[in-house]
Amino acid sequence: MTRHYEPDIESIVSGIMHGNRHTLSRAITLIESQRPEHQRQAHEILDRCLAKKSNAIRIGITGSPGAGKSTFIEALGEEIIRQGLTLAVLAIDPSSQQSRGSILGDKARMEKLSGRKEAFIRPTASSGYLGGTSPKTHEAIVLCETAGYDVILVETVGVGQSEVAVDSMVDFILLLMLPGSGDELQGIKRGIMEIADAVAITKTDGDQSGIAAISKAEFEAGLRMLPAKHPCWQPKVLLTSALTGIGIEDVWQNIAEFFTAMREHNLLQVRRSKQLNHLLYAVLEEMLKKEFFTHPDVISARAIVERQVLSGELSPFSGASRLMEAFTHCQ
Numbered sequence: 001m002t003r004h005y006e007p008d009i010e011s012i013v014s015g016i017m018h019g020n021r022h023t024l025s026r027a028i029t030l031i032e033s034q035r036p037e038h039q040r041q042a043h044e045i046l047d048r049c050l051a052k053k054s055n056a057i058r059i060g061i062t063g064s065p066g067a068g069k070s071t072f073i074e075a076l077g078e079e080i081i082r083q084g085l086t087l088a089v090l091a092i093d094p095s096s097q098q099s100r101g102s103i104l105g106d107k108a109r110m111e112k113l114s115g116r117k118e119a120f121i122r123p124t125a126s127s128g129y130l131g132g133t134s135p136k137t138h139e140a141i142v143l144c145e146t147a148g149y150d151v152i153l154v155e156t157v158g159v160g161q162s163e164v165a166v167d168s169m170v171d172f173i174l175l176l177m178l179p180g181s182g183d184e185l186q187g188i189k190r191g192i193m194e195i196a197d198a199v200a201i202t203k204t205d206g207d208q209s210g211i212a213a214i215s216k217a218e219f220e221a222g223l224r225m226l227p228a229k230h231p232c233w234q235p236k237v238l239l240t241s242a243l244t245g246i247g248i249e250d251v252w253q254n255i256a257e258f259f260t261a262m263r264e265h266n267l268l269q270v271r272r273s274k275q276l277n278h279l280l281y282a283v284l285e286e287m288l289k290k291e292f293f294t295h296p297d298v299i300s301a302r303a304i305v306e307r308q309v310l311s312g313e314l315s316p317f318s319g320a321s322r323l324m325e326a327f328t329h330c331q
């Protein structure tokens with residue numbers, strides 16, 4: 001069976017290495033597939049791709065639904081291309097988690113960018129993950145790097161926990177906030193602020209500029225209260241508008257400064273090692289879960305155990321142990 005797929009894998013790997021977009025897309029589809037044989041092929045492709053060194057930088061763009069992430073990426077993408085660089089955008093479709101956003105919508109919002117040969121845009125389904133980040137996103141990043149893109153941008157919706165996942169796979173996190181959202185600092189956004197390497201206040205055009213200046217001061221004060229994420233870096237708050245282009249160049253400049261500082265302090269390599277370690281356990285966790293829930297003995301024991309737990313006959317703890325026993329008995 002393996003032999004049957006070998007020539008295919010060979011040509012896929014070679015296509016990716018030569019920057020063939022169609023092949024890259026096909027390989028990402030394999031990564032996203034739930035079918036075991038596709039997973040095996042994807043992992044074989046990834047193994048080969050990981051062997052190729054890449055100097056790409058990985059940037060996560062996060063923010064609430066409608067904060068302006070896709071439009072911002074379109075503007076930042078133009079700036080990146082202007083710098084003579086290429087970019088891949090992994091836009092995570094939040095539609096399965098939230099009612100807003102759609103794959104088609106994102107493609108339309110990045111219309112200009114998707115027409116550029118220097119840019120590769122790939123909307124991906126969030127497949128039930130909070131904010132859409134899963135090991136699969138990390139794997140897609142690796143493929144885009146192998147295809148030779150200089151900058152990888154990952155768009156995720158900020159819904160609390162998801163940022164922690166995206167933080168484990170990118171080097172720099174840009175948090176996009178709407179003007180007047182300073183009060184969100186008290187609640188859920190605090191966690192996001194802790195992992196932000198920069199905050200961009202979006203849509204500071206029209207009559208928003210006054211409110212934006214107040215928000216900037218609020219976010220700066222908020223950031224000062226937080227422990228440093230990296231000893232060599234103090235996150236900044238920048239005023240931006242994807243509509244007028246205000247601040248977009250400054251954001252890119254800030255990102256470039258970050259990477260210079262990280263390289264000077266040898267921290268980028270440390271971060272990459274941590275990312276690989278995280279991927280190892282994220283993939284392992286996926287494999288274990290799949291193995292567990294598809295095990296025939298677990299499947300047949302589940303209905304009984306669930307019923308017993310719900311009727312109070314069994315505690316959830318004993319129920320979980322019972323399922324575990326069903327799983328490990330036949331190993």
Ligand SMILES: Nc1nc2c(ncn2[C@@H]2O[C@H](COP(=O)(O)OP(=O)(O)OP(=O)(O)O)[C@@H](O)[C@H]2O)c(=O)[nH]1
Nearest residue numbers: 064065066067068069070071100101203241242243
């Ligand atoms: N005035 C103004 N409007 C903007 C700007 N950027 C985005 N918008 C508008 O804000 C709305 C949402 O923008 P998107 O880029 O789709 O936001 P998003 O964060 O990607 O949204 P989701 O992916 O659905 O979470 C759209 O109607 C945009 O036209 C800006 O800089 N200025």
Ligand SMILES: [Mg+2]
Nearest residue numbers: 069070101106
């Ligand atoms: Mg979007």
